[in-house]
Amino acid sequence: MTDGDRRGVLYPVRLPTFHREPAPPDLAGLVRWFWIPEWDLGAGRTSRQEVLAFPASNLVVQPAGITLSGPTTTRSHRDLTGRGWAVGALLRPAAVASLTTDPRSVRDREIDVEARGLLDLVRAAMTEGDPVTRRQRATEGYAAWIAEHIDPPDPDGALANDMEDLVAADRSVTRVEHVARHLGVSVRGVQRLARRYVGVTPHAMIRRYRLQETAQRLREDPAVTVGAVAVEMGYSDQAHLCADFRSVLGFTPTTYRRRTRGDDAGE
Structure with a gap:
């Protein structure tokens, strides 16, 4: 379930350019899919994205850094302005153990994460080429990083x-x-x-x-x-x-x- 799956997105018509890319088969135990929004809004415009998120954690790369977003207990939103992008990985439960010993501690929170090399890798991919090429390079690089740094499921x-x-x-x-x-x-x-x-x-x-x-x-x-x-x-x-x-x-x-x-x- 990738681009056609809009579960969790409460108002799809408000979405910017948004894609869900499947994780490689060898990462099926760690990542459900990658999701990539890109937006370019005019001056003074704000686009509010409201979601009823999956009961899971996301590792999210944005130009300014990397965050771990824990599971939420209510609907949540993010206000988009200007121009930007994000590349997120919807994590399987087995992957969470490599990032926190207590996922309850990040419930309804977003915390900064040290993920050496991941930011530069994804940022380089998202700043060159056409949209399809950007997404492909970003998810391939992201997947390779996860395979190297996240423990396989016990x-x-x-x-x-x-x-x-x-x-x-x-x-x-x-x-x-x-x-x-x-x-x-x-x-x-x-x-x-x-x-x-x-x-x-x-x-x-x-x-x-x-x-x-x-x-x-x-x-x-x-x-x-x-x-x-x-x-x-x-x-x-x-x-x-x-x-x-x-x-x-x-x-x-x-x-x-x-x-x-x-x-x-x-x-």
């Missing part, structure tokens, strides 16, 4: 990846007990994996993926009802979906649908 890291894959793909998984049964571990084992490799609880992971899909369904299918989406996402009823949606995004599914139809950012 058994627990691989199990944490399996947990992420299960929660992301299987809508029937609505409870932590379901995850434990599928993985063949205890509920406490699932909780430990999430604490060590993700930084949010397993329940928060499940809810985030279902809310991403809810937002996408409401945005892309004007005919579908909120109640029908609640059933699709495994909620017991529409009220529970609406409560979850509002607690994380700050507004109701109906309000969100109205905004996407008119791209109105006001409450």
